[in-house]
Amino acid sequence: MQLVINGTATEVTATTLSDLLTELGHTGTVATALNETFVPVGARATQTLSPGDRIEILAPMQGG
Incomplete structure (x- = not known):
């Protein structure tokens, strides 16, 4: 499925936001938004992607 991630069209296999972060290798603390709406950590596993x-x-x- 093709998504736009941080402004770049990207082909992925993930179907949830949590799976997407894993697929992209994000293991640390991050903030996420889907279609300009903040998605909290607890909702990522059930937030499906289209x-x-x-x-x-x-x-x-x-830094500073």
Whole structure:
């Protein structure tokens, strides 16, 4: 299925947001949004994805 992840069209096999994070190798703390709506950690496993969905994945960064 094709999704837009952080502005880039990407082909994935995941069907839930949680599976997508695993497929993309995100193992740390991240914030997620689906079609411009925040998705909390507890809802990712049941949040299904559809072709064309827009996903934003943001990771905290150190520095100053």
